[in-house]
Amino acid sequence: MFAVYASGVSAEDPLSCLSLGEIEPPATPEDWVTVNVKAVSLNHHDLWALRGTALSADQAPMILGTDAAGVTEDGREVIVHGVIGDPAKGRGDETLDPKRSLLSEVYPGTMAAQVRVPSRNLIDKPADITWAEAACLPTAWLTAYRMLVTKSGAKAGDLVLVQGAAGGVATAAIVLGKALGLRVWVTSRDDEKRTWAKSLGAEEAFETGARLPEKVDAVLESVGEATWSHSLRSLRPGGTIVTCGATTGGAANADLNRVFFLQLKVEGSTMGTAEELRGLVDLLVSSGVRPIVDRILPIAEAPAAFASMNDGEIRGKIVLTFD
Numbered sequence: 485m486f487a488v489y490a491s492g493v494s495a496e497d498p499l500s501c502l503s504l505g506e507i508e509p510p511a512t513p514e515d516w517v518t519v520n521v522k523a524v525s526l527n528h529h530d531l532w533a534l535r536g537t538a539l540s541a542d543q544a545p546m547i548l549g550t551d552a553a554g555v556t557e558d559g560r561e562v563i564v565h566g567v568i569g570d571p572a573k574g575r576g577d578e579t580l581d582p583k584r585s586l587l588s589e590v591y592p593g594t595m596a597a598q599v600r601v602p603s604r605n606l607i608d609k610p611a612d613i614t615w616a617e618a619a620c621l622p623t624a625w626l627t628a629y630r631m632l633v634t635k636s637g638a639k640a641g642d643l644v645l646v647q648g649a650a651g652g653v654a655t656a657a658i659v660l661g662k663a664l665g666l667r668v669w670v671t672s673r674d675d676e677k678r679t680w681a682k683s684l685g686a687e688e689a690f691e692t693g694a695r696l697p698e699k700v701d702a703v704l705e706s707v708g709e710a711t712w713s714h715s716l717r718s719l720r721p722g723g724t725i726v727t728c729g730a731t732t733g734g735a736a737n738a739d740l741n742r743v744f745f746l747q748l749k750v751e752g753s754t755m756g757t758a759e760e761l762r763g764l765v766d767l768l769v770s771s772g773v774r775p776i777v778d779r780i781l782p783i784a785e786a787p788a789a790f791a792s793m794n795d796g797e798i799r800g801k802i803v804l805t806f807d
Contacts (some may be wrong), residue, residue: 487547488786488804489561489598493536501534501544502790504783505724507549509592512600519564519601519789521554524594524783525620526793526802527652533588534790549594550586553609553618564594565605565766566622566706567759579755586623586755595786597605597806606760611630620775620801621764623755628656630756630762631726632664636702637749638724645700645718647671647711649681649689651698653728657704658684660764663771669700671711680799702726712736716748724749776800782807 491503530548533539548567568591569584572579577583587593587601597775609618631653638644641800646657649672661668662685669688670681678689690696694709699720705711708730715725716739725748730736756764768774778800782791789802 487592488549488783489545489547489595490534490539492544493534493539493541495535498531498534498565499787499790499794502787503545503594504786507545507547507596507631509596512591513602515602516600517603517606519552519554519562519599519606520557521594521597521599521711521806521807523553523780523803524549524757525551525616525619525788526804527551527621527623529586529623530588531790531794533761538586538589546588547592547594547596547599549596549599550587550588551619551622552594552599554599555748556606560594560606560611561611562606563609563618563621563761564599564601564763564796565607566594567757568602568605569785571604571694571757575755579757582759588654595783595804605757605760610765613765613768613774615727615805616777616780616803617768617775619803620777621768622761624652625656625755625775626764627728627753628653629767631704631728632657632660632759633763634756635726635751635753635761636704636724638664638666638702641667641668642701643667643698645671645696645703645715646686647668647692647715648676648706648707648731649678649686649701650799651731652801653706654681654704655684657774658686659769659776659791661685663773671714686708686719699723704728705733706730707732708734709736711738716742719746722747722748726751726752726753728753755797778802780805789805
C-alpha cells in the first residue's frame with residue numbers, strides 16, 4: 485500500500501527519515517473499519533514523530549498522519565477521529581483512557597491509501613464540507629474546539645486570549661472563537677502574523693508579553709515557558725488557563741501565589757472526543773466557518789509539504805490528497 489511513513493527517527497535531521505512508497509502495514513483488529521483516504525492534513529505531531537518525540541526508533545517504519553477524510557468500503561463519506569481509546573476506561577472520555585494513543589503512535593496513521601480504525605472513530609462528513617476542509621478537523625481544530633467549548637468555561641461575549649498567533653491550534657481558536665460569539669485577542673512577536681490574525685477575526689493583536697488593556701476571562705496556551713507568566717498575569721480573578729502544549733518548554737514558573745490568591749484555574753487539554761468532533765462539525769455547518777487551508781498538494785509532494793511546515797512558512801493547514 486502506498487503511504488508516507490517514518491523510516492526512522494532523527495532529532496537532528498527529521499526530514500531525512502521521511503519516506504514515500506509501498507509499505508505493508510501491520511495488522512489491526514479484525515472488527516475495525518477500512519477507510520479509503522481522500523485527503524489528509526499535516527500536523528506538527530508528524531514532525532515530532534520524525535524527531536523521535538512522538539515515536540521511538542523501534543516503532544519505525546510507521547505510517548504518519550493523525551487527520552483524514554475518506555470513504556468506507558460501503559460508500560459512507562467520513563471524517564476519521566484520530567484518538568484510539570476506550571471511552572469506558574476514561575469515564576466516558578476516550579482521551580482520558582490511560583492507554584489512549586493517536587493514529588501513527590501505536591497503530592498506522594492516515595497518510596496512506598487506506599487507514600483502519602474502530603467504527604466509533606468515524607464521523608459523517610457533511611456534503612457541504614470539502615474533503616480538504618474535513619481533513620483539517622480531527623487534530624488542531626478539534627483541539628481548539630475542546631479548549632474553547634469544554635475546558636475554558638467561556639461563553640458568548642467573554643474575552644479570550646490566544647497566545648502565539650498563526651499556529652495551527654491558535655488559528656483554529658481565532659476562527660472558532662468568533663463563531664462562538666467570543667471576543668478573541670491574540671499575541672505574536674511577528675507584526676505580519678498579528679495582522680493576519682486580525683483578518684481571521686481577532687478583535688485585537690498584541691506583541692508577545694505586552695500589558696493588556698483589560699484582564700481576560702480565559703487564556704489558550706500552547707507556547708509554554710515563553711508566555712506562561714504573561715498568561716497568568718493576563719487573567720481576571722477566577723479566570724482559566726487552558727494548555728494543550730509547551731513548544732518553548734514545559735518548566736515554566738507556576739507562580740502558585742498568584743494562582744491561589746486569584747483563584748485561577750489551570751486546565752490541561754489534549755485532542756478531543758468523537759462526540760466533540762461531531763460538535764465541531766455541527767458548528768461549522770451552522771456557522772458557515774471553514775478551516776483555513778494554506779495549500780492543497782498531491783500526496784507525492786509530501787516532502788515539500790513537510791519542509792514548509794518544518795520551516796514554519798505556512799498560514800493554516802497543508803492538505804495532501806490521494807486523487
